[in-house]
Amino acid sequence: MERLQKIIAQAGVTSRRKAEALIQEGKVKVNGSVVTELGTKVSPHDKIEVNNIPIEREEPVYFLFYKPTGVISAVSDDKGRKVVTDFFHNVNERIFPIGRLDYDTSGVLLLTNDGEFANMLMHPRYNVDKEYIVKVAGIPTKQTLRALERGVRLEDGKTAPAVATLISSDRQKNTAIISLTIHEGRNRQVRRMLEAVGHKVLKLKRERYAFLTVRAMQPGDYRQLKPHEVKRLRDATVT
Structure with a gap:
């Protein structure tokens, strides 16, 4: 009951x-x-x-998916583009993505049929870390990285504190790769943050969602979350 x-x-x-x-x-x-x-x-x-x-009642299921670029974070698309659920050929449950990744962004995406679980993870009061690996035009200075960490002002308000690290730079090509960890989920937030400090995003991947990564997976792969992983995610939303 x-x-x-x-x-x-x-x-x-x-x-x-x-x-x-x-x-x-x-x-x-x-x-x-x-x-x-x-x-x-x-x-x-x-x-x-x-x-x-x-209402249709199903046993709850939880998946970790390595979203490729060129795929919509939705269950259908009126323009006929590929959507994330197209990759789940042997899953009968009515799953949907928790949040979204942009069409041109790859990386960690969770899918479930558990609406309560999804709502908890997406609620702004819970600081679930999301780490992005970003290739940008130009080489950010230490001052720029600190500005990202303090928060930058966007049209929908100032962003929350973040963690920004320069991973590598290529002075010949004038590009850099940085790690940016945020816990908000605004639309196209990482791209807008970097554009606000003068760096166009060339490539973007969500490397980590909370403690989950897709490092041993290929784009388009998915797996079911283990019970202890689901529990850890639930625990992360307990205040």
């Missing part, structure tokens, strides 16, 4: 908090009857409807 709001959130309908509001507003039915009590528990056999639409 599980709490009703948890089941709704896990099904990817909405967050647990919004699920609680839907229950209190009388928009949730269990076996045809409206339920407004937040403490209600349901079994796997109970039929649950939200706004008169039955």
